[in-house]
Structure formats: structure tokens, C-alpha cells
Amino acid sequence: MSNFAFNNPAFQQQDPRNVASYPGSPQGTYAPPPAPGAAGSASFQHAGMDAAANAQLEGMYTSPSAGALETDRMTVEDTVWKTAGLFGILLVTAVAGWVWTASSFMNTGQANMLPWIVGALGGFVLAMVITFTSRKKVRPALIWAYAAFEGLFVGGISAFFEIVWPGVVVQATLATLAVVGVTLALFASGKVRASGKMTKIVMIAMVGYLVFQLLNLVLMWTGVLDPELTFGLYSAKVAGIPLGVIIGILVVFMAAYSLVMDFDQIQQGVRNGAPRKYGWLGAFGIMVTVVWLYVEILRILAILRGND
Secondary structure (H helix, E strand, O other): OOOHHHHOHHHHOOOHHHHHHOOOOOOOOOOOOOOOOHHHHHHHHHHHHHHHHHHHHHHHHHOOOOOHHHHOEOOHHHHHHHHHHHHHHHHHHHHHHHHHHHHHHHHHOOOOOHHHHHHHHHHHHHHHHHHHHOOOOOOHHHHHHHHHHHHHHHHHHHHHHHHHOOOHHHHHHHHHHHHHHHHHHHHHHOOOOOOHHHHHHHHHHHHHHHHHHHHHHHHHHOOOOOOOOOOHHHHOEEOOEEHHHHHHHHHHHHHHHHHHHHHHHHHHHHHOOOEHHHHHHHHHHHHHHHHHHHHHHHHHHHHHHOOO
């Protein structure tokens, strides 16, 4: 690639005498001695060199800064594009899951839960593989596959909830976008940051919540809980308020803080000059958190709506 500075007119003009005296030139190899007034010629050459140097500096300052492709380093912009691409895949497969579930309901009167189940199991397995193997090697193909399975899960469960509680999907989507937008704005303004103490508290709360979910599933599958409790322990009431609403609000705060942790990890990766491939992990973390947030809000709204 030619240097920008060589486009300067000082490099486009050639003195015929220099061409004639250049070694190997067909016109000869003899260079005549400098004529009187050579000092002025040297000054002219020096001025030309200064002009070329100034042109080169100007080109360096006006040229766009090196991006992730040139530096092979993680950047915020590159991570944003990766995140957008993953959510694009999720939306495509979500439409497929929605159509699959809704069409079976229209034909048989019963919603097909297969997209929901396949997406949930496939997404869980891939999430575990990505999480525990990413320290050795980042595999974007697995992250793409995870986005596809998560889309199938989101589309299936959204269609099922929409059939039972019409309008709940739009409400959950708007609420999710609102939480993500507010969290991002607070983080960008510097008013919210991840701290070591708070991170430990949230991680412990996440483990406790996971145990609660597993216990609830076991009690529902074994028939210990009343079948009228649609969401199991979530539907139980405490002081007239469904337990799922109380827990759900706390979980929404946990998911919002998880987003702060995701943003903070991306920021640290950019600041430390992490390789560009780690942008996929940042995008993966954001997708996991946003899907979790959406499902929790969807369940809260469904519990509030009841079985009407």
C-alpha cells in the first residue's frame, strides 16, 4: 500500500537531471557537480522534505483510528455488533418456535411444548459447555448455536404464555427493554458499578434461587403441590401477595445487576487489551442475562394475570 505522504506534489515532480544521473539510468551514470547556488537548492530540498513530513503527519491524524480488525483487540463497538448478531439469530429462531407452537394449537387445540423443551435443554447444555471451556478456547460457533436454541425456547414459551394470557408477551418485552435501557444508562453515566462485595451477595442469591427453582420443579412433578397452583410455589400467597411476585422482583434486581457485571467485564476487557475473540463471551453474557430477565418478567406478569 502506497504511503499517503507520496501523494504530495513534492514527490510527483522529478528533475530530468536527477533521472539522467541516477545509477542504471539509460541516459548515463555521471552526476555533474553542483552548480553555483547549490545552497539555495539544498534549502529548496529541505523545504520539500518538511512539506512531505507535514503531509504524512496530517494523513496520520486525519485517517480513521485502527479498529478491532486491524488491532485484533476487543472493542466496545465490535462487542456491540457481535451482540446484535446473536440477538438477530435469536429472533429468527424465536419466530420459528412461535409459529411451531401456535400452529399446533390452531390445528389441535393444544400448544406444542416441544420447541420450548428442545430450546431449553439445548441452550442449557451449550451454556455449560461454553462457560467451562471458554478459558481454554473461545468457540463462536457454539455461541451461535446457543443463540439459536435460546430463540427456539423464547419463541416457544412466549407463544404458550400468549395463548393462555393474551397480551403478556408485549408487556414483558417492553418491561425487559426498559430494565436493560435504564441499567445501561446508569452504567454509562458512572452511577452504577459492580463491586466485589455486592457481586458475592448476588452470586450467593443466584445459587439460592437456582435451588429454589429445582425444588419447585421436583414438588410439581411429584404431585406434592396442589395442581391448582399453576406455577407451584410461585403461586403460593404470602400476606395475600403471590410468592412469585415477591421473589420475581428480587430476581429482576439480580438480573439487572448481572447486566452491570456483564458491562463491567466488557469494559475491563477493552481496557486491558483483551483479544478480539473475547468479545463473543461478552455478547454471550449479555444474551444469557437478557433472556433470564425476560422469562422472569414474563412469569411475574402471568402470575399477576392469574388464570383468567
